[in-house]
Amino acid sequence: MNAALSLLSQVDEALSSGSFSRRAEMIRHITDLFIVGAARCSDEDVALFDTVFTRLAAEIEQGARALLAARLAPIPNAPPVTIRALAFDDAIEVAGPVLTQSERLDEATLIENASTKGQEHLLAISRRRILSEAVTDVLVLRGDRHVVLSTVENPGARFSEAGFAQVVQGAERDDRLAESVGSRPEIPLHLLLVLLEKASDAVRAKLEKLHPHAKGEVQRAVTDATERMRNDVVDMFRDQAAAVALAESLQRKGQLDDDRLRAFAQAGQLSEVIATLAVMSGLPPSALDRAMLEERPDTIIVIAKALALSWVTVKALLALHARNHMAPGQAIEQSLASFDRLTATTAQEIVRFWRLRGQAPAMPRRTS
Numbered sequence: 001m002n003a004a005l006s007l008l009s010q011v012d013e014a015l016s017s018g019s020f021s022r023r024a025e026m027i028r029h030i031t032d033l034f035i036v037g038a039a040r041c042s043d044e045d046v047a048l049f050d051t052v053f054t055r056l057a058a059e060i061e062q063g064a065r066a067l068l069a070a071r072l073a074p075i076p077n078a079p080p081v082t083i084r085a086l087a088f089d090d091a092i093e094v095a096g097p098v099l100t101q102s103e104r105l106d107e108a109t110l111i112e113n114a115s116t117k118g119q120e121h122l123l124a125i126s127r128r129r130i131l132s133e134a135v136t137d138v139l140v141l142r143g144d145r146h147v148v149l150s151t152v153e154n155p156g157a158r159f160s161e162a163g164f165a166q167v168v169q170g171a172e173r174d175d176r177l178a179e180s181v182g183s184r185p186e187i188p189l190h191l192l193l194v195l196l197e198k199a200s201d202a203v204r205a206k207l208e209k210l211h212p213h214a215k216g217e218v219q220r221a222v223t224d225a226t227e228r229m230r231n232d233v234v235d236m237f238r239d240q241a242a243a244v245a246l247a248e249s250l251q252r253k254g255q256l257d258d259d260r261l262r263a264f265a266q267a268g269q270l271s272e273v274i275a276t277l278a279v280m281s282g283l284p285p286s287a288l289d290r291a292m293l294e295e296r297p298d299t300i301i302v303i304a305k306a307l308a309l310s311w312v313t314v315k316a317l318l319a320l321h322a323r324n325h326m327a328p329g330q331a332i333e334q335s336l337a338s339f340d341r342l343t344a345t346t347a348q349e350i351v352r353f354w355r356l357r358g359q360a361p362a363m364p365r366r367t368s
Contacts, residue, residue: 024060024061024064026056027053027056027057027060027064027068028064028067030049030052030053030056031053031068031071031072034049034072034075034079035071035075038075038077038078041077046077046078046079046080047079049079049082050079050080050081050082053068053072053079053082054079054081054082054085057082057085057086062091062093062094065086065089065091065094066091066093066094066097068082068086069086069089069094069095069096069097069098070097072086072098072102073097073098073100073101073102074101074102076103076104077104078102078104080104083098083102083104083105084104084105084109086098087099087102087105087109087113088113088117092120092121092124095117095121095124096120096121096124099113099121099124099125099128100124100125100127100128101128107132107134107135110125110128110135111134111135111138113125114135114138114139114142115138115142119143119144119146119147122139122142122143122147123143123146123147123150125139126139126143126147126150126151126154126157127150127154128154128156129156130156130157131151131154131156131157131158132158133158133159133160133163134160136151136157136158136159136160136163137159137160137162137163137166139151140152140159140163140166140167140170141166145170145174145177148167148170148177149176149177149180152167152177152180152181152184153180159184159186159187161188161191164181164187164188164191165191167181168181168191168194168195171195171198171199172198175199175200175202175203178195178198178199178200178203178207179203179206179207181195182195182196182199182203182206182207182210182211183206183207183210192207192211195207196208240271240274240275240285240289242271243269243271243272243274243275244275244278244279244285246272246275247272247275247276247278247279248279250276251279251280256276256279256280258309258310258313259313260276261273261276261277261280261309261313261317262310262312262313262316264276265313265316265317265319265320266316268320268323270292270320273292273317273320274288274289274292275288277300277303277307280307281303281306281307281351281355282351282355283303283351283354283355287354288303291303292320292321296335297317297318297321297322297335298338300317300318300321301314301318301335301338301339301342302342302347302350302351303347303351304317304339305339305342305343305344305346305347306344306347306348306350306351308344311336311339314336314339315332315336318332318335318336319332
């Protein structure tokens, strides 16, 4: 107790002297005392040094704080409050050694630091001997390229699947990052396949040597994707052919009219709407398919006016088009106004021209 009181008395004297050199000398002396006896220090002893360091560190210059951080950082039982204060120091010369080396910083403190401090602090954390998944999640999310590379190239770093996904996304146009993350043996296979698909030929060749099993998986993935696309196209044509057959059948029975078209549109039956408009206008279904994909419904408006469709049916068609393009209701009202202004004669001439060409070309964009 007497030794503790004596030490605190010396600190008070150094603080009251107003001399930076006296304070720096005092903290060097106390640091020497702690380092020499650190292995034998009890928790009470460490707490005492913590109090002393905390009081002095707030009153010394940056250079002296940096020296204190460098000397305390490697010590396993360094005073925890002091270490935390040094880790959150704005000067990276002070915070860096502690963030990189000190075992006193727990996961929660590292996450807090990485979530609030700048890139230099994140880079220092990325160089720690061991990094948990929770810490690397923050580093790869907030860090710049240097931080992410340093984290990925740290053999002691562990990554969650979300962390790997974040890095893979950022590696799309970065060969070094792609090679670094792809070289990690624990990268999930599905993310490795994504990486290989987007990587340059040189990087892909290197990674396939490191992961020979992945080459076959890539080829299977490409084959599966091609097969799915082919099946989707087949299904699309099958659905469209069935819709056209239905429209033609209804036409032969005299049942393909304005009401039927409106019912299809209100039910959201896009294939049936396209087929009905194609049969009623004499245009190929592919032309109506393109018309429904256009950002603006100008082609649909022309065809509707040429077919003398009712206002309510036109509104249902425009609503279906707007739903597919997530257009606001105001856009429908503007399109209805365009429909009202267009004359039937003009619309019929346009459709007749399209019919002769065998298609309905995309309407030119209006500038107003």
